[in-house]
Amino acid sequence: MADLYTVSDLRLGLPDMTRKPLFGAAPRIGILHGLSFSVPKGEVLGIVGGSGSGKSTLGRVLVRLLEPTGGRVLFDGQDISHLPEDRLRPLRRRFQMIFQDPMSSLNPRRRIGGIIAAPLQLHGFDRISARVDEALDHVGLPRAFRHRFPHELSGGQRQRVGIARAIAMRPDFILADEIVSGLDVSSQAQVLALLAELVRDLGLTLAFISHDLSVVRRLCTSTMVLHQGRIVEHRPTDALFAAPEADYTRELLDAIPLPDPDQRWDLAAG
Amino acid sequence: MLDARGLVRRRLGLRLWLSGGWLLLLLFAALLAPWIAPHNPLEQDLFTSRLPPFWMPGAEPGYWLGTDSLGRDVLSRIMHGARIALIVAFIAGTATMLIGATLGLIAGYYRGWADIVISRLIDIWMAFPPVLFAILLIAVMGPGLTSVIVAIIVIDWTRFARVVRAEAMTQGAMDYVASARVAGQRRLGTMLTEILPNVLPTIGVLLTLEMGIAVIVEAILSFVNLSISTDAPTWGGMIAEGRLAIHQAWWVLVFPLITLFLTVLSFSQLGEGLKDRYDPVLR
Amino acid sequence: MSAFLSIRNLSAAIRGGPRLLRAVSLDVEVGEVRGLVGESGAGKSMIGKAVLGILPRAVEVVAGEIWLDGVDLLRLRPAERRRRIGATAALIPQDPLTALNPSRRIGRQITDRLVDILGWRRGAAEARALELLNEVRVPEPERVMRAYPHELSGGMRQRVLIASAFAAEPKLIVADEPTTALDVTVQKQILRLIAQMQARHGTALLFVTHDLGVVSKVCGSLSVLYGGLVVEETSVRDFFRAPAHPYSAALLAATPKYTDPAAGLNPVPAAVIDAVRAEVAAADRNWPHG
Numbered sequence: 001m002a003d004l005y006t007v008s009d010l011r012l013g014l015p016d017m018t019r020k021p022l023f024g025a026a027p028r029i030g031i032l033h034g035l036s037f038s039v040p041k042g043e044v045l046g047i048v049g050g051s052g053s054g055k056s057t058l059g060r061v062l063v064r065l066l067e068p069t070g071g072r073v074l075f076d077g078q079d080i081s082h083l084p085e086d087r088l089r090p091l092r093r094r095f096q097m098i099f100q101d102p103m104s105s106l107n108p109r110r111r112i113g114g115i116i117a118a119p120l121q122l123h124g125f126d127r128i129s130a131r132v133d134e135a136l137d138h139v140g141l142p143r144a145f146r147h148r149f150p151h152e153l154s155g156g157q158r159q160r161v162g163i164a165r166a167i168a169m170r171p172d173f174i175l176a177d178e179i180v181s182g183l184d185v186s187s188q189a190q191v192l193a194l195l196a197e198l199v200r201d202l203g204l205t206l207a208f209i210s211h212d213l214s215v216v217r218r219l220c221t222s223t224m225v226l227h228q229g230r231i232v233e234h235r236p237t238d239a240l241f242a243a244p245e246a247d248y249t250r251e252l253l254d255a256i257p258l259p260d261p262d263q264r265w266d267l268a269a270g
Numbered sequence: 271m272l273d274a275r276g277l278v279r280r281r282l283g284l285r286l287w288l289s290g291g292w293l294l295l296l297l298f299a300a301l302l303a304p305w306i307a308p309h310n311p312l313e314q315d316l317f318t319s320r321l322p323p324f325w326m327p328g329a330e331p332g333y334w335l336g337t338d339s340l341g342r343d344v345l346s347r348i349m350h351g352a353r354i355a356l357i358v359a360f361i362a363g364t365a366t367m368l369i370g371a372t373l374g375l376i377a378g379y380y381r382g383w384a385d386i387v388i389s390r391l392i393d394i395w396m397a398f399p400p401v402l403f404a405i406l407l408i409a410v411m412g413p414g415l416t417s418v419i420v421a422i423i424v425i426d427w428t429r430f431a432r433v434v435r436a437e438a439m440t441q442g443a444m445d446y447v448a449s450a451r452v453a454g455q456r457r458l459g460t461m462l463t464e465i466l467p468n469v470l471p472t473i474g475v476l477l478t479l480e481m482g483i484a485v486i487v488e489a490i491l492s493f494v495n496l497s498i499s500t501d502a503p504t505w506g507g508m509i510a511e512g513r514l515a516i517h518q519a520w521w522v523l524v525f526p527l528i529t530l531f532l533t534v535l536s537f538s539q540l541g542e543g544l545k546d547r548y549d550p551v552l553r
Numbered sequence: 554m555s556a557f558l559s560i561r562n563l564s565a566a567i568r569g570g571p572r573l574l575r576a577v578s579l580d581v582e583v584g585e586v587r588g589l590v591g592e593s594g595a596g597k598s599m600i601g602k603a604v605l606g607i608l609p610r611a612v613e614v615v616a617g618e619i620w621l622d623g624v625d626l627l628r629l630r631p632a633e634r635r636r637r638i639g640a641t642a643a644l645i646p647q648d649p650l651t652a653l654n655p656s657r658r659i660g661r662q663i664t665d666r667l668v669d670i671l672g673w674r675r676g677a678a679e680a681r682a683l684e685l686l687n688e689v690r691v692p693e694p695e696r697v698m699r700a701y702p703h704e705l706s707g708g709m710r711q712r713v714l715i716a717s718a719f720a721a722e723p724k725l726i727v728a729d730e731p732t733t734a735l736d737v738t739v740q741k742q743i744l745r746l747i748a749q750m751q752a753r754h755g756t757a758l759l760f761v762t763h764d765l766g767v768v769s770k771v772c773g774s775l776s777v778l779y780g781g782l783v784v785e786e787t788s789v790r791d792f793f794r795a796p797a798h799p800y801s802a803a804l805l806a807a808t809p810k811y812t813d814p815a816a817g818l819n820p821v822p823a824a825v826i827d828a829v830r831a832e833v834a835a836a837d838r839n840w841p842h843g
Binding site for chain 3: 050051155184185186188189190192193211212213214215216217218241251252253254255256257258259260261263265
Binding site: 109 | 455456463
């Protein structure tokens with residue numbers, strides 16, 4: 001199967017403003033140190049790691065919210081690493097993003113209908129109102145919600161709006177950045193079930209960033225473990241969980257508190 | 271869980287009523303001053319000089335708030351003074367907002383070079399003592415209504431620019447701005463549809479504050495005789511004249527002072543009140 | 554003999570508004586770790602705050618008793634209540650970033666409580682703080698005493714807060730989601746540390762969390778809350794073997810488990826939610842305050 005993304009030796013540094021000299025550019029802190037991987041079409045890729053692992057940064061490079069400082073990112077064969085914004089714009093319809101905090105990713109001053117319709121209008125879609133209805137149907141929200149404001153919705157409902165906005169564009173790829181970490185387990189389960197269903201029905205390729213390995217285990221076909229800006233392990237999910245190869249992966253797995261009193265932690269150690 | 275903030279019904283509030291009421295009254299008085307003012311504000315009559323307000327012995331009917339040492343009716347002068355105060359408030363306030371907010375929005379959202387240039391300009395600008403600045407400016411341009419308005423804009427655009435810049439930076443870090451970029455929206459479009467609506471309530475509050483400040487600045491400038499021609503009635507001019515006769519006729523000083531105080535207070539309260547009332551997202 | 558902390562029929566409400574806690578009763582014995590579990594809005598944090606007397610201004614206790622060490626806190630005058638709580642109980646807060654004052658040194662922030670509330674001498678308090686920092690295995694405790702919060706990592710700050718909570722040898726500690734803001738590897742260290750400190754000091758611990766995995770590692774017993782109502786109260790062992798209440802069972806089924814991808818992440822069925830909402834409504838039927 002063809003690869004949707006091919007990433008080679010991806011590097012990214014951000015300017016360190018705390019050590020910026022009075023004149024001239026600030027020194028760069030390395031965030032990503034040479035990542036190479038590919039994402040086949042139709043894959044559900046889990047990207048896991050602790051805080052500071054670079055997983056969110058990697059995601060933002062994939063949808064070109066950030067420009068890499070080294071290496072190449074090919075999207076469907078086209079090099080998007082340094083494409084200027086106006087050449088990127090026609091491609092943007094094809095890769096979409098769902099954000100972690102649905103409250104801050106939905107403009108508080110716009111109604112749900114407007115939020116979902118805005119990207120459609122930008123890209124010149126027809127039948128916009130019908131597409132908004134369709135997107136709301138897809139994520140299981142009543143069509144009447146188009147008249148509401150984000151603060152009138154619950155956390156789970158807001159995250160559904162975020163998903164509706166992304167899928168309304170009929171993209172090839174969706175990046176989901178920690179989209180359930182702010183939700184209760186019950187809404188978490190619903191949102192994930194919905195996402196899995198949409199990926200299947202719409203034939204999406206998904207990158208799912210999460211700190212929660214249990215969720216990744218359930219949802220993703222392949223899993224990439226990041227640690228301090230490097231890939232420590234990237235394998236099919238089943239294989240990775242059955243026999244983790246990297247020490248860091250094992251450490252992560254061991255640290256997860258299973259909902260099971262028979263899993264014992266040695267309380268004297270640590 | 272539903273956000274409980276959406277369920278709280280917000281009432282119009284006493285302060286919105288009081289401040290809005292006073293400003294409406296003032297606007298009414300200013301607009302209709304030539305027809306409803308009891309006397310000609312410039313008419314001097316030494317036979318009626320220093321008449322006390324209506325409740326004191328020796329008051330003359332028709333001179334409700336008394337007269338000054340030249341026999342001019344205080345109430346009529348306050349009403350005519352309101353015209354100048356409000357013209358300055360609206361024109362200077364709005365112009366200051368347009369200039370300051372635009373620059374602040376650009377600096378806060380575009381960042382980079384635009385921000386560096388605008389921010390340095392603000393820093394340098396603010397290092398000048400503002401009153402001296404205004405006096406110098408009027409000395410160059412000559413006294414007059416236009417000079418007063420220009421002086422206020424020149425002094426105060428930085429206030430808008432700084433606050434709006436900070437607010438635009440906060441909004442710019444929000445994910446809905448990133449989301450608009452993912453959707454492929456241009457920078458200018460994002461600024462106008464995503465950032466501006468979220469900064470507008472702040473701009474509104476600043477605008478009403480600025481109108482109050484404009485009224486004060488105009489009063490100060492006319493107090494030091496740098497505003498418009500001395501015979502046109504202004505609150506600041508009245509206060510300056512009243513000061514000279516404070517022991518013989520306190521009302522010449524006190525009534526314009528109260529009017530000025532209530533007006534400035536009402537402007538600031540109006541802004542806060544409107545924000546509480548109409549901002550869909552309570553902070 | 555009643556328990557060390559005994560909450561009886563505690564009801565709290567937003568002033569002039571809806572109830573947040575609905576006749577909550579629970580006991581915590583000396584040396585026991587009780588989990589308070591529920592989703593957001595279940596009222597689990599509210600219980601801990603009520604015990605410590607730090608409810609938000611808009612919330613008031615409308616009925617019930619909170620017996621701490623044989624005294625009903627709610628019958629005491631405010632000053633006396635604060636003094637008693639200060640001498641008997643402590644809090645491990647959720648967010649180590651905001652729980653420490655960024656402009657004051659760590660040492661001062663630990664010793665202040667001992668000096669100001671318990672009347673220790675400064676020297677003794679500092680010795681105690683050092684001892685505690687050692688006990689929670691903060692490296693270079695002397696240096697950390699002089700450090701400002703921003704110089705420490707999130708995990709280190711949480712260790713400092715744990716040391717601070719145990720400094721005055723409280724008999725009850727309320728831990729309010731103490732590891733939610735931490736990475737999973739750091740979470741493991743902190744949970745272990747809390748468990749060790751609790752066992753060593755024999756403290757009663759009220760552990761507020763939304764994470765059933767964490768409960769199974771730290772707690773001996775738990776209360777499951779929905780809408781301010783305790784729907785189940787049981788031992789951890791029984792809960793994970795066979796939860797009695799349908800809502801508890803649904804919560805457990807919704808919790809993901811990496812060892813068993815087929816289990817977990819099952820959405821809570823609408824029927825279960827409807828049933829537990831009906832229970833909450835029924836609890837309000839005899840509610841005199843409307």
